[in-house]
Amino acid sequence: MAFYDIFNGDADGICALHQLRLSEPRDSHLVTGTKRDIRLVARCPAADGDEMTVLDVSFDANRDAVAAALAAGARIRYFDHHFAGDILVHPRLETHIDTAADVCTSLLVDRMDE
Numbered sequence: 001m002a003f004y005d006i007f008n009g010d011a012d013g014i015c016a017l018h019q020l021r022l023s024e025p026r027d028s029h030l031v032t033g034t035k036r037d038i039r040l041v042a043r044c045p046a047a048d049g050d051e052m053t054v055l056d057v058s059f060d061a062n063r064d065a066v067a068a069a070l071a072a073g074a075r076i077r078y079f080d081h082h083f084a085g086d087i088l089v090h091p092r093l094e095t096h097i098d099t100a101a102d103v104c105t106s107l108l109v110d111r112m113d114e
Contacts, residue, residue, distance in 0.1 A: 001049040001050060001051070002028075002029060002047070002050045002051075003026055003027065003028035003029065003050070003051050003052075003053075004028055004029045004031055004044045004046075004050065004051070004052045004053070005017055005021075005026075005028040005029070005030050005031065005053050005055070006031040006032070006040045006041055006043075006044065006052060006053065006054045006055070006057065007030075007031070007032050007040075007054070007055040007056055007057070008032070008033070008035065008038065008040075008055065008056035008057050008105075009032040009033055009034055009035065009037070010035045010056070012056050012081075012104050012105045012106055013032070013055050013056035013057070013105065015106045016055045016056055016079060016104075016105040016106040016108070016109045017053075017055050019106055019109050019110065020053065020055070020079075020109050023109075028053070029044070031043050031044055038057040038058055038061050038062070039057075039061050039062060039065070040054075040057055040062065041054060041057075041062040041065035041066055041069060042062070042064075042065035042068075044069065046068070046069035046072040046073075046074040047072055047073065047074070048072060048073030048074070049073060049074075049075075050069075050072075050073070050074040050075070051074065051075045051076075051077075052069060052074055052075070052076045052077070053076075053077045053079075054066075054076060054077070054078045054079065054080070055079045055080070055105055055109070056079070056080055056081070056082075056105040057080060057082070058080065058082040058083055058084065059078060059080055059082075059084040059085065059087060059095070059097060060082075060083050060084055060085035063085065063086070063088065066078070066088060066093070067088060070088070070090050070092055070093060073092075074092065075092040075093075075094075076092065076093050076094070077094045077095075077096070078093065078094070078095045078096065078097065079096045079097075079105050079108045079109055079112075080096075080097050080105055080108070081097070081098055081099055081100070081103045081104055081105055081107075081108065082099065083099060084097045084099065096108045096109075096111070096112055
């Protein structure tokens with residue numbers, strides 16, 4: 001079993017991950033890219049039992065990779081405020097997505113226990 005933290009390399013992605021790991025410490029493989037480099041889920045070799053946390057990258061841009069990771073047996077928590085398109089429904093996918101103009105990914109992490 002492997003843990004992956006997949007996040008946008010801008011301030012919101014970095015702060016959201018930091019905030020989450022202060023609340024839920026975990027050793028993980030970090031996967032990030034530059035500001036516009038958002039197709040990041042496909043960079044993780046998902047396997048049965050792996051856990052992925054995705055922060056501040058469009059679900060729409062990663063939908064196919066998320067579906068593939070779920071098919072491989074991974075569990076995914078997804079936090080984002082960008083355009084999501086159609087969100088998959090799957091028992092191992094937990095989404096925290098809000099595209100309102102006054103929401104950032106760090107706020108979604110803060111709200112997760114509400």
